[in-house]
Amino acid sequence: MVHFSVPKIPGSEITPKEAYVSRRTLLAAAGMALGAGFPAGGRAAQPERARSHFSTDEAPTSLGDITSYNNYYEFGTSKSDPKAHAGGLTTRPWTVKVDGLVNRPAEYQLEDFIKPYTLEDRIFRHRCVEAWSMVIPWVGIPLAEVLKRADPQGSAKFVAFKTLVRPSEMRGQAGLFQTLDWPYVEGLRLDEAMHPLATLAVGLYGETLPNQNGAPLRLVLPWKYGFKGIKAIVGIRLVEQQPPTSWNNQAPHEYGFYANVNPQVDHPRWSQATERVIGSGFFGRRKPTLMFNGYGDQVAGLYSGLDLRASF
């Protein structure tokens, strides 16, 4: 059961019924693929989900804010671009390829990809490198499960992720001004990727993931800055060397490979000591940012011996 107080959502931000129903249908389809038995019809058509014990008790940010304030440069550089332009992205059928240094490489249809797992409600804090934050109720599966299924070989040390390239539907990938090299790529050390907090999200607020949030499949790493959370994933590859990552390529001195939330290491542009809490209105005070975004108890062990100032 999911427990959280329903945030106040202004009338204008309430999702239109049609969008809501179709999203639910998509998630239900995922549930169908899951093989979860459920009674016919109505709300009960939603798949069973488990609540992750990693979830925070903090009140989630409103659905309206989560779906209208996004950094997703495939659709444009403004935060309102993804909501305005991501709607046209075709997310079914969707193929995810898992390959590289694994004993069981495979290309999956999305439904088959998530079929073996129980979807979990994971309410995580989200901290953007631009010093703002949200609390987001994701629906997803642990990345570790997917990697175990692929059975990494001993030489595999890193995981590389890749976003779809489809300029016809992703307007940020077309045109004169290209802000990043496409495809967007991200990477993790294998032990980071195996951490139980590392999540592949397919849903938001109990519904199928909206396109502007990275549908149909995105990475969620609550202890890292948001740009590590690669969206619209089509490829997961196990590799031996540290893979290139998009923002690090773009500006190596500004965006590290690790990108762990760290209030002590400033970005050249933003102090990372505090964050603006989205939804707190005009007079909400900034909140102190926590080391590893408050997930230090879980993840700090991954980085013992690493100089977090040099490896930012």
Added chain:
Amino acid sequence: MRMPVLACYAAGFLPLIWTAFLAVTDGLGADPVLELEYRLGLWALRLLILGLSITPLRQLAGVNLLRFRRAVGLLAFYYVLLHAAAYAILDQSLDWAAIGANILNHLYLTIGFVGLLLLVPLAVTSNRYAIRRLGNRWRGLHKLVYVVAALAAVHFLLSVKSWPMEPVIYAAIVAGLLLCRIRLQRRREKQSSASAAVDERHSGVSSVRPPLPSRRTA
């Protein structure tokens, strides 16, 4: 009928009124503080650009907006002030230690802050009395507007991730206007030295600079 300068001020405050309206009606989106900061900063930059365009507009297009110059300049200054106030009050909750550290440690803020500081002497000396008293020195002082415009463009470029189109376009416009300025200045110097030579021959009086224009309506 000539448009009174007051109308210029009224028009100049429309974006502020519109932004305030959006602010109170929940129309600035998920991150209203940043959006407010952005909109005020963008209008400040647009007004700086408008201020720099007035002379070229007259010389190249024959559009005479000279008498709005002071209004446009002051409006730009007000928007910069409001932009910085939004940052200090709403974004940083007047945490002066944090504001100071940010201005010192983050180049785009240092640059924006210097821009703001350089506009202050212009605003302070914008009255008729100061202009008359300072004479040609006022002109020299006023050259700061070119520095401010350049600083503002760089501040904008550095405030964003990667190289999105908008700040690049604004920077290109500012660069164009500054180049335009340099060329006009060169031409003027050539003309005035030529005419100075003529003057000297006929009257023995050297006037390297043309006299300050009338400030009746400026």
